[in-house]
Amino acid sequence: MKKVEAIIREEKLNDVKKALEEKSYWGMTVSQVSGRGKQKGITLQWRAGEYRVDLLPKLKIELVVLEEDVPAVLDAIVANARTGETGDGKIFILPVESVVRVRTGDRNENAI
Amino acid sequence: MPISAGDTAWILVSSALVLLMTPGLALFYGGMARRKNLLSTIMMSFAIMGLVGVIWALWGYTLSFGADKGSFIGGLNFFGLMNVGTEGSDTYASTIPHLAFMAFQGMFAVITVALITGAVVERIKFSSLMIFSTLWVTLVYAPVCHWVWGGGWLGGYGALDFAGGTVVHINAGVSALALVLLLGKRRGFRSEVMEPNNIPMVALGAGLLWFGWFGFNAGSSLMANGLAANAFVATNLAAAAAGLTWMIISWIHHRPSLLGTVTGAVAGLVAITPAAGFVAPIAAIPIGFGVSVICYYTIILIKEKLHFDDSLDVFAVHGMGGIWGALATGIFASSSVGGVSGLVEGNWSQPGTQIVGILAVAAFAFAVTWILGKILSVTIGLRVGSTEEMVGLDLSQHGERAYGGLLR
Numbered sequence: 001m002k003k004v005e006a007i008i009r010e011e012k013l014n015d016v017k018k019a020l021e022e023k024s025y026w027g028m029t030v031s032q033v034s035g036r037g038k039q040k041g042i043t044l045q046w047r048a049g050e051y052r053v054d055l056l057p058k059l060k061i062e063l064v065v066l067e068e069d070v071p072a073v074l075d076a077i078v079a080n081a082r083t084g085e086t087g088d089g090k091i092f093i094l095p096v097e098s099v100v101r102v103r104t105g106d107r108n109e110n111a112i
Numbered sequence: 113m114p115i116s117a118g119d120t121a122w123i124l125v126s127s128a129l130v131l132l133m134t135p136g137l138a139l140f141y142g143g144m145a146r147r148k149n150l151l152s153t154i155m156m157s158f159a160i161m162g163l164v165g166v167i168w169a170l171w172g173y174t175l176s177f178g179a180d181k182g183s184f185i186g187g188l189n190f191f192g193l194m195n196v197g198t199e200g201s202d203t204y205a206s207t208i209p210h211l212a213f214m215a216f217q218g219m220f221a222v223i224t225v226a227l228i229t230g231a232v233v234e235r236i237k238f239s240s241l242m243i244f245s246t247l248w249v250t251l252v253y254a255p256v257c258h259w260v261w262g263g264g265w266l267g268g269y270g271a272l273d274f275a276g277g278t279v280v281h282i283n284a285g286v287s288a289l290a291l292v293l294l295l296g297k298r299r300g301f302r303s304e305v306m307e308p309n310n311i312p313m314v315a316l317g318a319g320l321l322w323f324g325w326f327g328f329n330a331g332s333s334l335m336a337n338g339l340a341a342n343a344f345v346a347t348n349l350a351a352a353a354a355g356l357t358w359m360i361i362s363w364i365h366h367r368p369s370l371l372g373t374v375t376g377a378v379a380g381l382v383a384i385t386p387a388a389g390f391v392a393p394i395a396a397i398p399i400g401f402g403v404s405v406i407c408y409y410t411i412i413l414i415k416e417k418l419h420f421d422d423s424l425d426v427f428a429v430h431g432m433g434g435i436w437g438a439l440a441t442g443i444f445a446s447s448s449v450g451g452v453s454g455l456v457e458g459n460w461s462q463p464g465t466q467i468v469g470i471l472a473v474a475a476f477a478f479a480v481t482w483i484l485g486k487i488l489s490v491t492i493g494l495r496v497g498s499t500e501e502m503v504g505l506d507l508s509q510h511g512e513r514a515y516g517g518l519l520r
Contacts, residue, residue: 044307045366047358047375047425048411053305 001096001112002070006061007035007089008081013059015080020063023072027112028063039087058089064096064112115200116207122336123205123212129327130219134161134226136320140378141230143313144371144424148504149234150309150514156229156241163242164225164249168218169193175254176262177204177217183265186258190214203263205334216331221257224280225249230424231288234298235501238509240494244484248287252480256283256473271469272445272452272462274343275332277386277437278473285431286474287481288422294485295494297421299501309514311371318374322351325381329388342449343388346396347381350388353400354380361408375429376404382433387441390450399440403433435470442466 008016013030020028034055041054065073070093082088101111138157145153164172170192178186190196196214200206205213225245232241259266260279273279300306308314329347333340358376362369383403384396391399410428414420422428442463445454453459488494495501500508507513 043366045362045369045372046411046415047369047372048362048408048428049416050366051305051307053307055305 001064001099001108002067003062003064003094003096004070004073004077005092005094006077006081007033007058007091008061008077009083009087009089010057010059012081012083013061016061016077019076019080020073023076025063025065025069025073025076028061031060031062033058033060037087037090039085056087064099066109066112113200113206115209116335118336119205119207119334120209120212122340123208123216123331123334126327126331127212127216127219129324130216130223130331131161131324133219133321133324133328134158134223136317136324137223137226137230138317139313140317140321140374141233141424143310143315143317144308145233146306146504147309147514148506150506151512152238152505152509153229153233155238155510156233157226159238159242160226160229160245161222163245164222165218167246167249168221169214172221172249172254173214173218175250176221176257177214178262180258180263183263183268184258185255185264186262207335213334216334217257217261220276220280220328221249221253224253224276224284227280227284227426227430228288228291231292231422231426232295233423234505235495236291236295237493237496238505240488240492243492244291244488244494247484248481251484252283252287252477253279256476259473260469266469266472269468270452270462270465271438272390272441272450272466273386273438273469274389274441274450275329275385277382277434277441278469281382281385281430281434282438282470282473283434283477285427285429285434286477288426289420289431290478290481291485291494292420292422292427294482294489297419298423299498301421302415302419308371314371315374318378321378322381325351325385329381329385333389339389339450342393345393346388346391347384349393349396350380350384350400350403351377352380353397354383354404355400357401357404358408361404372408375407375425379403379407379429379433382430383437383440385434386437387444390441390446390452391444391454392446392449395440395444395446399437399444402440403436406436407433431474435474438466438470439463 041052043050099111134157138154142150142154174190175186178190196210198209201210257279258264260273330340330344355373355377359368359373362372380400383399407429410432443455445452447453454462
């Protein structure tokens with residue numbers, strides 16, 4: 001089992017979510033995060049003059065899938081989160097030791 | 113003169129309008145602070161509504177409007193509202209109850225002190241601010257108010273100030289600058305990102321200020337008459353022209369900014385304040401245009417060139433806006449409106465008279481504020497500790513936070 005953590009642009013959430021749905025990946029946790037990478041930030045305005053904001057709002061999608069499903073999930077996210085500009089985000093894949101479904105107590109593969 | 117029902121109704125309503133400007137200012141300033149200082153910034157204005165409201169009735173009004181002592185300060189004949197009753201005053205606004213005049217003037221004292229707080233937010237110690245406010249309204253506001261409106265030397269000299277460009281805005285703006293120099297920068301000024309926490313709140317505050325300013329300026333006619341209508345229209349035009357101008361300047365530099373547009377509207381209201389009952393309404397358009405250009409580039413000068421942390425631009429908007437307004441009154445005054453001609457009608461001396469008023473009030477306000485601030489700074493201290501500042505003034509000064517916890 002693997003956990004896929006994808007940091008994506010806020011405006012790409014709907015496309016990514018739909019693509020994952022079409023491949024029957026329903027479960028996910030989405031949170032609002034701030035971060036920075038090569039995009040380095042954006043310029044905003046004070047009443048007069050400008051300032052740089054270097055931590056930008058992004059969304060983090062987390063989903064846990066079977067190891068053999070990882071390539072399909074990655075394809076769906078990359079294809080739908082990409083613009084080609086800096087700031088498109090990153091995806092991390094982590095091993096998951098065990099999973100428990102709270103309602104039934106099911107474990108691991110049965111709980112995904 | 114007998115009490116006029118129309119005048120009384122208008123001044124009572126105007127007093128309430130001016131009162132509402134201070135909560136408006138609280139939101140205007142609060143939205144620009146960082147989230148950890150939102151309540152503290154709002155609290156400063158509300159605390160001053162309480163503090164100055166009480167002081168005004170006890171000794172503020174009499175020092176401002178009591179029987180003249182040496183053209184400098186009022187006497188104590190109205191101490192604790194003695195001799196201030198439901199009949200008209202012999203000296204001021206005789207067609208409305210003296211109490212109504214006192215109340216109207218009190219709202220000006222409240223907002224003037226509250227205006228200063230924008231320069232010192234996010235780092236001033238609350239207890240010091242309360243002591244400072246008590247001393248400042250007594251030793252700076254009351255004398256300057258007396259000089260201009262209470263029968264003191266400056267009004268007698270011929271300096272024009274219809275609704276408080278000098279008494280309120282130059283006074284507050286220059287005092288704010290003196291405090292900034294004593295207090296120093298916020299931690300992280302120009303090195304960390306300091307984002308406004310809620311610009312819609314700033315816009316709401318600006319809206320309340322614009323609304324309340326009709327009472328401030330048109331109410332300063334002290335009668336429900338044509339002059340009030342003149343001031344009303346001039347007030348709206350100046351805010352409109354200045355908001356529009358600031359929007360265009362921000363558009364030229366970057367994008368049309370909401371924070372900029374509402375700041376411009378407030379700057380326009382500042383600039384028209386001394387002029388509203390002396391200039392034809394149409395003159396409010398160049399006055400509003402000029403103030404946005406001046407204030408915009410003053411912010412750049414103060415913050416980006418001189419690196420003074422006048423946090424919410426009180427000197428730039430109220431100090432410089434008030435100075436431009438006072439000068440513009442001397443330029444655009446029309447004898448058919450307020451009985452005095454300005455430069456455009458060939459009265460070359462009026463701008464000079466205005467400059468004397470500007471310099472006198474600016475010098476007095478700066479010097480006395482500096483001394484008061486210095487005394488506080490070496491005794492109880494003006495600033496919070498660095499940990500308190502980093503945690504934020506909401507928690508460290510008030511034990512409250514603006515937004516609740518994890519559970520909705």
